[in-house]
Amino acid sequence: KQESEDEENIGYLFEINPELLDKLLLVPTYKDSNLMLIEKEDRISEYAISQQDYKMIETYLQELDDRILVCKYDADLKVLEKLKKAVSDKQKKNNNLFCIEDTAKIIKNPDILLRNILSYFSAKLKEFDSFKELDKDKDIVHFKHITITRSKLNSIKEKIERVKKSKDKEKEEQILMEKLEKGEINLKEYTEKIKALANIEPQEKADDLTIKNLEKHYYIPVIISEKDKIDYIKHIIKIPSERKFLQNLEENKNIFDNYDWWYFSKLDETLDRIYIPYYDNKSRKVREFKPDFMFWLKKGNKYILLFIDPHGTEHTEALRKIDGYREIFEDENENPKIFDKDGLEIKVIFRFYNKNKDVAKKYQKYFVEKIEDLRSILNE
DSSP states (O other), X not given: OOOOTTEEEOGGGOEEOGGGTTSOOEEEEEEEEEEEGGGSGGGOOOEEEXXXXXXXXXXXXXXXXXXXXXXXXXXXHHHHHHHHHHHHOTXXXXXXXXXXXXTSOOOOOHHHHHHHHHHHHHOEEEEEEEEEXXXXXXXXXXXXXXXXXXXXXHHHHHHHHHHHHGGGHHHHHHHHHHHHHHTSSOHHXXXXXXHHHHTOOSEEEETTEEEEOOTTBSEEOEEEESOSOOOSBOSSBOOHHHHHHHHHHHHTTTTTTTSSEEEEEEOOTTTOOOOEEEEETTTTEEEEEOOSEEEEEEETTEEEEEEEEOOOOOHHHHHHHHHHHHHHHBOTTSXXXXXXXXXXXXXXXEEEOSOOTTOOHXXXXXXXXXXXXXXXXXXX
């Protein structure tokens, strides 16, 4: 994306964390499914409908001949058969297709309503394809597109460079000690250089921004805004829920110490390409859900991809995103599927990081409020 004349791209100031350059970072890929939404059996996302519209469509489906419905609406016979069976079930025992809601929009027009319903249940979904190695040029790229207004450039550029150097501070101190012991530098030179290194910190402040070297983050440094409404810099962390999650993670940074290694990254919904597909009721399309954070954790041949989303989201949409995850990455017992790849046993786990807002029991486990809760979830 082209920045405006008053903005400058400072992506060149950021770099991929050198500590993970030799690590295998996997991401999921997907392909088009041959199955329609209505063929997903017990994992179908129900169609939200008003009581008035449900009564109307119930009558419409039962009274019209299949041949008329097929000709008029280009309907799939498999879809029609399941819809008719659902609305004819007076006890609603087998009707997992419709969810009658008081807040659902009332359509009143049976023609439009049936077209919407048929379109919804005939939609082709996505299914899991494979795990591939992360493409550093395509999959996580938002940090390469961080832009800042030119008037703020000088105040931040030097601080970013200083924070980047902090990752090498211990190594530099060790090299200086070795040079002193070998007589390559004298005590005065050693003392001066050590004093200069002392000024290098893993964190700097610039106006409302904090520039941090997070040792486990995919790229360094990370910029976090104290304000959620900030317009002079783009593609940084500024949402309060994301800030809170990072703070909680730093306060509990030893929680994943039992793994051989772990790293994580912020994901940007506009520029990055890592996602979980789900069917969106409102748009009636398969959409890409990009959680705010992604973790890679490895212990022996056990490998976990953990997606965390601290964002508040509209209630129904949140449940559909969970449905999308469950459909692809969980088995019939709601346990994470284990995928085999080159000797690795891979699990994909997703959680919202906020309160569950009185969701149905089957969705409650997908909401966590504390970092500590992740330990037990990963060990399930």
